[in-house]
Amino acid sequence: MRQWMVAAKKADFYAIAEKFHVDPVVARIxxxxxxxxxxxxxxxxxGxxxxxxxxxxxxxxxxLVEILAQKIRKQAHIRIIGDYDVDGVTSSHLFLTALRRVGAKVDVVIPHRIQDGYGLSLHLLQQAKEDGVDTILTCDNGIAAIDEIAWAKAQKMTVLVTDHHAVPFEEHEGRRTEKKSLADAVVNPHQQDCRYPYKELCGAGVAWNVIRVLYENYDMDKREAEDLLDFVAMATVCDVMSLTGENRILVKEGLKRIRHTKNIGLQALMQACNVQPENISAYHFGYVLGPxxxxxxRLDTARHALRLFETGQETEAEEIARDLVDLNQERKELTLQGVEMAKKLCEEGGYENDPVLVLFLPDVHESIAGLIAGRIREMYNRPVFVLTRGEEGVKGSGRSTENYSMYENMCGCAELFTKFGGHPMAAGLSLPEENVEKFRRKINENCPLTVEEVCPDIHIDMAMPVGYASTELVHQFALLEPFGKDNPSPLFADRNLSISRMWVIGKNRNVLRMSVLSEYGQPVPVIFFGDVETLFAYFTEKFGQKEVENALHGRKNRILFSMVYTAKIDFYQGNENLQLEMKYYR
Structure with a gap:
């Protein structure tokens, strides 16, 4: 059972409100x-x-920038090696754009998820050697490729790493030592002796900082680097990075620029997804464009997405964008099937005492393992690994809860993997099939938390009567955007609420609208996008079928409940109306 935790932090909220001309509720948030x-x-x-x-x-x-400049002057062949997710694709596009701008001889390779695997594989380095590549520049990968980089250095290649993932380490007698890379330069703020104060950049954020310094060396207008921030913003949101500090600035600035982007591919993608540039938000990055x-x-090759951002032809951009939307629809359907298989395994496989769920679904496409893991984590509120049968053994992806560091705990099982990497909230791995059950057993034996402890609490900003919410207050919430990891939409709670009427809407009858009465009798419109049938079953258990029927027909009833909610504005026929969205109830 998830606990409702109301924040109890102290400050002079009225003084803050007066100083910054905001409501005291905003000051508290x-x-x-x-x-x-x-x-x-x-x-x-x-900011x-x-x-x-x-x-x-x-x-x-x-x-790193000095080496790059030397290679550019010599017209040495530079190859960018990225990754096949949004962060990797956008990082690759940023570097390709910037290096071409300063006259480099450069090309790019995006690994194929199935054929190449994640990151800087030996196969890709061997291919680069055959192609006469002098210098490898990684983005969004490379920090864990210790052996692969050692091979490249033995071949007299120059290797430059830019990454943001956790630095691999060895633990001996309770002391951790970072593994040493033989790369010629490694730019990654997570290195222990890196002085950069903000550590939460995504791969594109790190790449963009390299570009800032590179352009500075070439005496270029800094606005040229700033014009690339629409891609940095998309990558930051899609890689679920912390929307704190510098990341909030990068996303806010990127959102400003994408509304007037000159990139034909981005324009075509927004059009194909029916996203109006002037209304775009972090939500559209994470849930519409990014997927x-x-x-x-996941289902083809990410080189198509890179080509979308590289093309200068409107017709080609429109065609690729439509293909991406179609692929995403196919991906959604496959994910739903996989989630149902994972739920069935959870319910029938004796996992109720496992604080960490390790689910082996051999027939699921390995590319959607992470998506399924994320959905199952939301359902069961536990860290989840979904493993599938790949061409060379078992592959998998993990998604964690806020109080369980996935990568650190995987380090305690390192001998079971052929390859692994990641960060506290997400990870990827490969292992022999005979190690699957060993992995499940060991990751749970080593888990420092119980099933109840890995289940995250629901953090509520404040107890606020529903009657206090207003369109004026909600407008001020825009000051707190962009919302995302570590900067969530404000959550409030109220109790002793009753229902004057509720009714089910939607094509699939999966949305509930309610007219809710506050403790003081004020009517407020509420919408609920959760599991409507479960809510009805809960109310029936507590108050009886007759009371639920009365509420559905707008009759007087005895239902009394508490809810956690967000406050939003509903735009309808040119009018603004306050709408509360119920997130949790009891």
């Missing part, structure tokens, strides 16, 4: 996000690019 002090509040509410840290602080930054880019890497 700002404090709940751990934004403390006038300078930090100012940056949170109105801009001048508030970003100096990229020269990143370890190996100047060295279409990801779908190519």
């Amino acid at each position: 700002i404090r709940n996000r751990e934004v403390i002090g006038e300078k930090n509040i100012r940056i949170y509410l109105g 801009n690019l001048s508030d970003l840290s100096d990229p020269h602080q990143m370890k190996d930054m100047d060295r 279409c880019v990801n779908a190519t890497g």
